[in-house]
Amino acid sequence: MKGLGGLQRLGKSLMLPIAVLPAAGLLNRLGASDVLKIPFINAGGNAIFTYLALLFAMGIAIGLSKDGNGAAALSGAIVYFILNFGVIGIDKNISMGVFAGFIAGLCTPILYNRFCDKMNDNPYFNGRHVAILLNAVAAIILVLIFGVIWPFIQDGLNSINGWIVSSGAIGAAVFGFANRMLIPTGLHHVLNTYLWFGFGKYHGVTGDINRFFAGDPTAGTYQVGFFPIMMFGLPGAALAMVLRAKKEKRKETFGMMLSVALTAFLTGITEPIEFSFMFLAYPLYIVHAVLTGISGLITNLLGIKLGFSFSAGAIDFALNYTHGTKAWELIPIGVVFFFIYFGIFYWAIKKFDIKTPGREDDDGLAYAGAGLFTDQAAPAGDSAAAVTKDKYQVMAEKYFSALGGNENLDRIDYCTTRLRIKVKDTDKVDEASVKRAGARGVVKIDKQNVQIIVGTDVEFVADHLKAIASPQAAGTITQTQPRPTEEHGTASGSEQIYAPVTGETIPLTEVPDPVFSQGMMGEGVAVKPANGTFVAPVAGEIVQLGETKHAYGILTSLGEEILVHIGLDTVGLKGEGFTAHVKQGDHVSAGQIVITADLSVIREKAKSDITSIVVTNSMENKFAFDWSDPGKVEAGKTILFESRVK
Amino acid sequence: MHQDHLFKRLAAGLVYPVLALIIYALFLLLSLTGFGGFSGVANTFGYFLPLILSVGLAVGIAHDKSGAAALAGCVGYLVFAASFTSIVNAKLAFDVTMPVKIGATLSGTMTFLFICACLTGIVAGWLYNKFYNIHLPDWLAFFGGRRFVPIITSVYGLFLGAFIAQIVLAHIK
Incomplete structure (x- = not known):
């Protein structure tokens, strides 16, 4: 849990609780008085938003624990209760909100990881149970520390909040730009979390997303700008890539781009498109980040307000439409962005001969379906074997060898669309092979951390990769080790x-x-x-x-x-x-x-x-x-x- | 293949609420010192015990004791309790530490909630074993696999809450 790698695991840990939010948003909106008007459905959705801090505590504890066990989640929950209500007991003006969940989630694994694999043979009392008890005692220390210092932090946050509010539309523009620029590193989650779940206060809830669902008319500032980009702009870029693909590859490229453009339009998951040009054409990506900022600026200046429970896709747009302010204006704005993106990409790809999907030189690679490469150079027997195996298993096997095998692999994690791999030495990772195995992109974060952008089905690849990576069937492994035969x-x-x-x-x-x-x-x-x-x-x-x-x-x-x-x-x-x-x-x-x-x-x-x-x-x-x-x-x-x- | 040891797994899940009871007792004891930091916890922790029961059972039943099952147990209970609360008393905003009154006494209310927590925990664990490796269409794939479990559990919790409040509670009364 050091530096960049640690922050990234934090970002990844947030995925599990964040995945529940669309359910919460769906229930909240469907039950609301302006849609179906069924109070109990609305109340069920709200409960998830209200206890988001608890869910964060559990999610972070799971993600940072060694074993991802339910006991870590439970320990995180208990530490959260103690911290949250302990500090209120000390000073009833303290309101830590989502931060209590963060702190509890971050602190729980420190002791938990030390004990979780001890005395493991007894299912009723083992190291995990000991860790839960010790963490509860250690939480007293957290209560004492934060009971004393939180009032000061709260003052500091209030002045930051005031500064952000006064920055208005400009602030939203800067956020939009910074958010996209952080995507390659995966750190955008950490930035998002403060604005979306911690910033501002309305009827006892904090954060732009929570306030939007609680009915705050000023909420949505840091979300509305994404709608034109994700629903319209990026699909425009995808269309440009299809039309600029080589004729013989246009059909395959169309199939793949349709799937990623549809994903962006409907759910607002845009990484598959973004990674198809992020590294090939970095200036184009900067243009994309600037345009995202501009969208945030324009939508806010026009006084449009709209929020989302997950991301700025059509599903969230439709659900929250009646709850937003002037939300219909996002559609004409989006259409304009569609043509801007299309025009810029169509022009730039040709002008600078960017090797976007379907334009790469003939090296035996071709896209097939949802971003999966088929290696045409591979012997026929290989692909026959591949048919009988799970496609994710095949991908995982290829990644495994490209990453340098067991000697190089340290840790395998995943989030929305990417594998987050910790290795001994990123120089040993064969980027070309990783891409040939179907990855949309490879990012070497530093000497130890590398990310492979797989797609939304990354979980299944990760599961297979974990199964392979564990040193199994000794033969192959001991063979590769230098044997001290002399x-x-x-x-x-x-x-x-x-x-x-x-x-x-x-x-x-x-x-x-x-x-x-x-x-x-x-x-x-x-x-x-x-x-x-x-x-x-x-x-x-x-x-x-x-x-x-x-x-x-x-x-x-x-x-x-x-x-x-x-x-x-x-x-x-x-x-x-x-x-x-x-x-x-x-x-x-x-x-x-x-x-x-x-x-x-x-x-x-x-x-x-x-x-x-x-x-x-x-x-x-x-x-x-x-x-x-x-x-x-x-x-x-x-x-x-x-x-x-x- | 997970059927044989259901009781064993339930028992393993029940260890967690027992641990929580020990922690609760510790804070009750410490609150005798009169320090606000301790009594703040001691006064509220009891209300979270049903939630911990639900989480513990979900983890116990889950075939690999995954954290996603724990989260599902938590979400399931929260949504259940909120949906239940809104039907029993529409004016009351849902708050775990202020349970809606059922019957005359608080202990009766809590007993009822403990029984409900058993239900939500078992449902969450069962749903985990059923759905932990579900594949969704490409554009929804992010929500597939383990992430799907808390989502589907929230739907079950919702209707379980409505069902118990509308039908079961009405018959008991």
Whole structure:
């Protein structure tokens, strides 16, 4: 949680609660007296706006926690209650509003992340529960601090508010410009949040969006300017890109641009269009930001007021229409912006030969459908395989290798349309391959952070990417690691491999997974575990133990690589039910506890709990094995087999 | 595949309100010092217990204990309570710390709300398991997946509130 990367995760965390707002806006408007006039529907929508601070506290706590668990959300909620009502108890004039939610959400993960993975084998009392209790106590400190200093901050905010109000339409113009200029970094969420949810006060609610829905006639200043741009301007730019595409690619480009223009028009999600020219033609993007500012200026000068619950698309426009002021004027203004955007883009793309979608040089790339590239140069067999797989799975696999694989990946997050990836070194990210895999854009934020603009379906790609990225099926991973064979290769003699877990042995050929049963991972044996304590079967160095904690690899002094793979298809559990007691690089002795696993979780959610013990480098033919068939085995005590150097 | 251990998952969810009770007790104790910061929390925390119950059950039932389920449990209860409040007493603005009166006593009101919170929490958890990987059309894809769960829960909460206020409550009376 440092610097830019931390702020970006904050922005991303806000997505979950913000996604509820359209529901709130919909209910609020549908139930309102000028639409259907059903009070209980209106009240239901308002409840979400009223307790937005609580939802922010939970959303931020989830996003900044290590595991995204519900316990983090609950802890955030409790810290919020304590902070919010504690400071009111100290000084009843204090009103922290949405800030209490922010502070609670930001502080909760500090302790939570420290405890959440401790003592994980008990579902009724574990580290997460301890964290909730400790956070409640720690919240007292927050109450004391903010009970004293918030009155001063409140004064400061009041004067900032006064300054923003007095800046009027100019302020709205500056905001519109700054908002668009921050899009490439993803930091616009942080700027938006203050103006939309924290600024100004009307009947006890704060923020431009909240006040609009509470009926404040002055609200909407910082939202109205987006309607002409998002509903009309950017679709105009999309049309220009279609007409400027190469003839043979025009049809594909049209399909793709229609989908992104429709998304912008209806929902006000504009990133897919913006990223198609943001990096190709930076000056054009600046023009776009300036035009957004101008739209904010004009709409405000004309006294138009309109707000949205999510973004400035047609859905919000229609719902809030009767509630706005002179909202119809946005349509003629929008049509003007449509032609301005169309004209500028149509002219500039030709003039500067900008490689917008459908204009790129023939390098075997073409757009197909909703922004997904098909790699025409790829061998036919590859695409045949792709058909049988989920398209998101295919994308994720391509991103995975383009990002530099497990060695380079640190953390995978996502928000509206982009993957937010933390890597060890952004220089190792192959931008061209990422784009070829279907990305609309790639942004290298700094040395560690990179963002890939995927589209609104990013969540599914992220889920797949997370599943792949967890060091699974050891083989490939240990292969790529430089193996210190010089050091160990000369070793001679033999060593005993003990059972890593108590249970009953099964021949490897009977494991219901061809990867193991056909010996693809190497020679070995399987154990049906009786309990969840997994120990090191032999002394050596832990060379593999990923975040998913479902498998561990040990490099022995003899140079053998022993992999213990707990259960089958357990990579999909993403670490749930597993607790690691050592970390990669540690030296362990035979019988030392490595992982404790909750077998009930594995039995319920994975294919099987059968644990395979294989020698992943047995293919090198350097070792000979003496198998014993012990039947019942005891962890760290019963010998499974003896290996010696040939 | 999540059916077998429903009771176990419910029990795991119930641990959270128990923790909240411990925290509530701590603040009640601390409020004896007379310091406003403590009594401010002690006076209001009890009203949030049904909400925490709803969140806890939603998390417990959710197959992967995701935070999105927690948020759904929270949204579900809030929308339920607001919709319920507006029907029982149209003049009262919804506020968790000022529950609308049902029957003569406050404790009766709270008991009723606890039962309702069980309902909203279970519904939220069930909806999470049903919808956590829903795919929506391209232009709505942002709202697909886990983000869809709090949205759909708000709709259920709304009608659950109306149903209980209009029909169930009327019959009890």
